[in-house]
Amino acid sequence: MGIEKYNQDENSEYIYEPQILQKLDFSKSPAKFNPQISAAQPGEDWMVVRPLQRDDYNKGFLQLLSQLTSTGNISRKQFDERFTQMKNAGGYYVTVIEDKRISQIIGAATLTIEQKFIHNCSVRGRLEDVVVNDTYRGKQLGKLIVVTVSLLAQELGCYKMSLDCKDKLIKFYESLGYKLEPGNSNAMNMRFEEPS
Ligand SMILES: CC(=O)SCCNC(=O)CCNC(=O)[C@H](O)C(C)(C)COP(=O)(O)OP(=O)(O)OC[C@H]1O[C@@H](n2cnc3c(N)ncnc32)[C@H](O)[C@@H]1OP(=O)(O)O
Numbered sequence: 001m002g003i004e005k006y007n008q009d010e011n012s013e014y015i016y017e018p019q020i021l022q023k024l025d026f027s028k029s030p031a032k033f034n035p036q037i038s039a040a041q042p043g044e045d046w047m048v049v050r051p052l053q054r055d056d057y058n059k060g061f062l063q064l065l066s067q068l069t070s071t072g073n074i075s076r077k078q079f080d081e082r083f084t085q086m087k088n089a090g091g092y093y094v095t096v097i098e099d100k101r102i103s104q105i106i107g108a109a110t111l112t113i114e115q116k117f118i119h120n121c122s123v124r125g126r127l128e129d130v131v132v133n134d135t136y137r138g139k140q141l142g143k144l145i146v147v148t149v150s151l152l153a154q155e156l157g158c159y160k161m162s163l164d165c166k167d168k169l170i171k172f173y174e175s176l177g178y179k180l181e182p183g184n185s186n187a188m189n190m191r192f193e194e195p196s
Pocket residue numbers: 067068127128129130131132133136137138139140141142143144163164165166168169171172
């Protein structure tokens with residue numbers, strides 16, 4: 001399908017080109033799926049793994065994110081502006097799972113790409129904002145969305161992919177190929193006041 005088709009309707013506009021998700025090779029991931037699923041074939045015909053669309057504002061995307069952290073009261077205008085900024089900047093691979101039966105976003109994860117001078121002008125990936133709707137948890141969707149964006153990072157040429165998480169999720173991410181590197185596994189933060 002041509003990119004012009006994806007962008008012809010304003011609301012169905014994607015934040016990145018969806019075709020790349022179809023070619024991800026799930027056999028490259030150490031994650032074990034039972035039954036076997038992938039981004040291209042998520043196992044149910046009512047489910048789709050795809051890039052964020054502008055209209056996901058109306059499909060519960062922000063309500064889903066609020067199960068992860070505070071989102072604030074984001075207006076349609078604010079959402080549209082941020083969507084446009086992220087799309088124009090490039091490097092924001094916000095990826096979602098939709099339950100098409102009810103037109104609701106039930107899972108999400110973001111790959112952000114940082115441009116580097118080091119490693120021969122390489123690129124590095126970061127895994128951010130992973131969440132599955134609480135009524136859909138325990139059905140492999142967390143694994144599905146994390147493996148999708150991790151393979152995407154590899155496909156886009158990242159030399160590594162990093163994440164920060166709570167201690168209780170270390171096992172979950174280890175099962176998907178992430179490692180605590182001895183002497184190099186500290187996450188440090190400097191917190192500033194949140195914008196009101
Ligand atoms: C980088 C970041 O964004 S870190 C933030 C992660 N997000 C959150 O904490 C938000 C709230 N939590 C969630 O949305 C979900 O619990 C997720 C995304 C962490 C996991 O989603 P699920 O769809 O339930 O995961 P899935 O069904 O694929 O489970 C995979 C495995 O991880 C385990 N697991 C899942 N969640 C947790 C948890 N919170 N604690 C411990 N183990 C867990 C499951 O038991 C399962 O193990 P198994 O393969 O041996 O059966």
